Amino acid sequence: MAQLRKIKASTLMETLVATVLIVIVFMMASMTLNALFANTVANNTHEVEQELLFLRYLYENGQLQLPYYDELRDWEVIVEAREWNSNNQVFFSAEHLETKKKVSIKL
Incomplete structure (x- = not known):
């Protein structure tokens, strides 16, 4: 049989922190795009x-x-x-x- 190599894994806490940071970045990007879109619609003449x-x-x-x-x-x-x-x-x-x-x- 082939011998499997050990891969270093991250801990649960590191994964949760990374997930929270990704969610915050996407939330900020979404709010910015929403504000830009609303401003464009409001100023459309x-x-x-x-x-x-x-x-x-x-x-x-x-x-x-x-x-x-x-x-x-x-x-x-x-x-x-x-x-x-x-x-x-x-x-x-x-x-x-x-x-x-x-x-x-x-x-």
Whole structure:
């Protein structure tokens, strides 16, 4: 028969400490990724920017009556004409109802 070599094994306490350290590292990484993802989702204004561009397109083609007010999920959308330095300008703006973040386009 072949003779088996002795392999040095770790103790139960060393294994438990290593397991706890691995769990802590993965927990910290998970919390960091969760915070990054939540921040990205909260600052995403792509949908409302697309809505403002669509309203601009409608206005340029004479299909939008001013003033225009609407809500898009948590955003309040306003399109209105204002006079600025003797020029009539059309402002397309959206404001988030909770965070008060604003997105606007001037025409």
